[in-house]
Amino acid sequence: MISIFVLDADGTSHTIEAKPGLTVMEALRAAGLPLKAACGGSLACATCHVIVAEKDFDRVGPPSEDEEDMLDQGFDVSRTSRLACQISVCAELDGLSLRLPRRS
Amino acid sequence: MSHLAQTDIAIIGAGPIGLSAIFACGHLGMRCHVIEALSDVGGQCTALYPEKPIYDIPGFPSIAAADLIARLVAQGRPFAPHFHLGQQAVKLTRAGDALSVEISDGSTIAARAVIIAAGGGAFGPNRPPLAGIESLEGTSVHYWVKDAATFTGMRIVIAGGGDSAVDWAIALSQYARSVTLVHRRERFRCAPASLQKLDELRRSGRIALKVPYQLAALKAESGKLEAIEINHVDGRHEQIEAEHLLACFGISSNLGPLRDFGIALSGERILVDPFTMETSERAVFAVGDVARYSGKQQLIVTGFAEAVTAARTAYDRVFPDSPFHFQHSTDRSAPHLNLEAHKVDTELMTVARTAASIET
Numbered sequence: 001m002i003s004i005f006v007l008d009a010d011g012t013s014h015t016i017e018a019k020p021g022l023t024v025m026e027a028l029r030a031a032g033l034p035l036k037a038a039c040g041g042s043l044a045c046a047t048c049h050v051i052v053a054e055k056d057f058d059r060v061g062p063p064s065e066d067e068e069d070m071l072d073q074g075f076d077v078s079r080t081s082r083l084a085c086q087i088s089v090c091a092e093l094d095g096l097s098l099r100l101p102r103r104s
Numbered sequence: 105m106s107h108l109a110q111t112d113i114a115i116i117g118a119g120p121i122g123l124s125a126i127f128a129c130g131h132l133g134m135r136c137h138v139i140e141a142l143s144d145v146g147g148q149c150t151a152l153y154p155e156k157p158i159y160d161i162p163g164f165p166s167i168a169a170a171d172l173i174a175r176l177v178a179q180g181r182p183f184a185p186h187f188h189l190g191q192q193a194v195k196l197t198r199a200g201d202a203l204s205v206e207i208s209d210g211s212t213i214a215a216r217a218v219i220i221a222a223g224g225g226a227f228g229p230n231r232p233p234l235a236g237i238e239s240l241e242g243t244s245v246h247y248w249v250k251d252a253a254t255f256t257g258m259r260i261v262i263a264g265g266g267d268s269a270v271d272w273a274i275a276l277s278q279y280a281r282s283v284t285l286v287h288r289r290e291r292f293r294c295a296p297a298s299l300q301k302l303d304e305l306r307r308s309g310r311i312a313l314k315v316p317y318q319l320a321a322l323k324a325e326s327g328k329l330e331a332i333e334i335n336h337v338d339g340r341h342e343q344i345e346a347e348h349l350l351a352c353f354g355i356s357s358n359l360g361p362l363r364d365f366g367i368a369l370s371g372e373r374i375l376v377d378p379f380t381m382e383t384s385e386r387a388v389f390a391v392g393d394v395a396r397y398s399g400k401q402q403l404i405v406t407g408f409a410e411a412v413t414a415a416r417t418a419y420d421r422v423f424p425d426s427p428f429h430f431q432h433s434t435d436r437s438a439p440h441l442n443l444e445a446h447k448v449d450t451e452l453m454t455v456a457r458t459a460a461s462i463e464t
Contacts, residue, residue, distance in 0.1 A: 036372075038224050038356045040393075040402050044152040046230075047356055069293050072265040073354035075232050076318065077288050079337065104231040 041085035119147020121392030122221035130183025141226035224357030244329030264352030
């Protein structure tokens with residue numbers, strides 16, 4: 001199990017436990033956070049858009065070209081934005097910090 | 105335009121599962137009306153990934169999503185479903201055993217049972233999270249263009265990086281006083297010919313390109329848009345004076361009015377009895393991604409089975425005085441199936457089987 005720190009759109013902090021083998025999207029949803037995954041994690045939408053903390057971006061890595069194409073449908077996309085369904089939970093990401101973008 | 109339609113089953117959603125429900129119901133002698141928010145059937149398969157191959161449909165090692173939809177439409181055709189495209193189910197009411205679904209244009213569909221196959225909810229355009237945007241929708245903020253000529257002499261900002269944004273920028277540049285295309289990165293996802301045309305229009309000054317920028321805020325006065333604030337990826341803010349914003353950020357689904365249908369929900373999904381697919385409301389069923397029960401998997405094949413189960417249970421609600429006589433679709437005496445409609449496929453199957461037996 002690893003820990004992920006999430007700041008939601010209302011400014012509330014959450015600490016969640018995530019199992020290696022799942023994606024960050026699955027971990028956040030399992031923890032009850034309001035992260036949508038309209039396409040079920042198949043890289044066909046941008047509803048699981050998260051912003052990774054600067055300090056953790058090197059660990060997580062940049063989005064793939066296909067992911068960039070879907071991020072075009074997101075809002076307030078930053079340099080450290082990722083689609084949570086494309087980030088695999090692993091030991092190396094323990095202590096990962098991210099925030100959820102503002103909602104429509 | 106308001107009229108009353110009467111049918112056995114009202115199906116909400118014409119994605120793969122809703123379409124399969126047409127056959128499942130028809131096979132049991134039940135007619136249906138199908139309500140779909142988009143202007144075309146197919147749900148996510150058509151709207152999000154028509155070209156993508158699906159590998160987990162039993163009987164199809166690989167099938168393009170659009171092909172699966174075409175086959176499902178063909179399969180349901182013998183049962184003459186009525187489609188209400190571009191309509192959302194907005195209200196569900198009951199008078200005894202009679203259910204009524206009201207749709208966006210005010211029409212009502214009366215049915216003995218309702219099957220909700222809404223996926224994640226009706227698809228709608230992605231709305232930028234900008235303060236005050238909702239009140240400007242339809243007047244100064246748009247998600248599609250019905251008639252390019254209405255923008256004659258206007259200043260318009262188009263936000264997005266795909267085919268829609270680029271094609272509309274090209275089309276509107278002929279009418280608008282100014283067209284500014286705002287996109288978060290250098291790369292546009294569109295046909296090469298469109299990219300070329302975009303570049304020509306940029307060089308001739310017909311289209312202004314603001315890249316890499318994103319929408320930051322709207323400035324409106326007395327209900328009319330006056331300017332759009334955009335910000336550069338490094339934080340710089342700029343303001344573009346415009347009367348209109350066209351936002352092209354794709355589509356996604358929303359449970360919307362289904363949330364107020366008076367049926368038990370679990371988060372964004374509808375709770376069902378897994379043995380009947382019935383919701384907390386008698387004769388109202390939920391199937392596919394929108395349904396929730398312990399162990400539910402979000403698979404098309406699972407949804408197909410759920411639609412068959414819902415149809416079987418609905419039969420008892422629609423024909424409470426008729427015993428259920430089970431018949432396989434292969435039964436040559438089956439009275440409900442119009443076998444002629446499937447004859448072409450039957451012949452193809454015979455040829456395939458003959459060829460296979462010759463090879464062995």
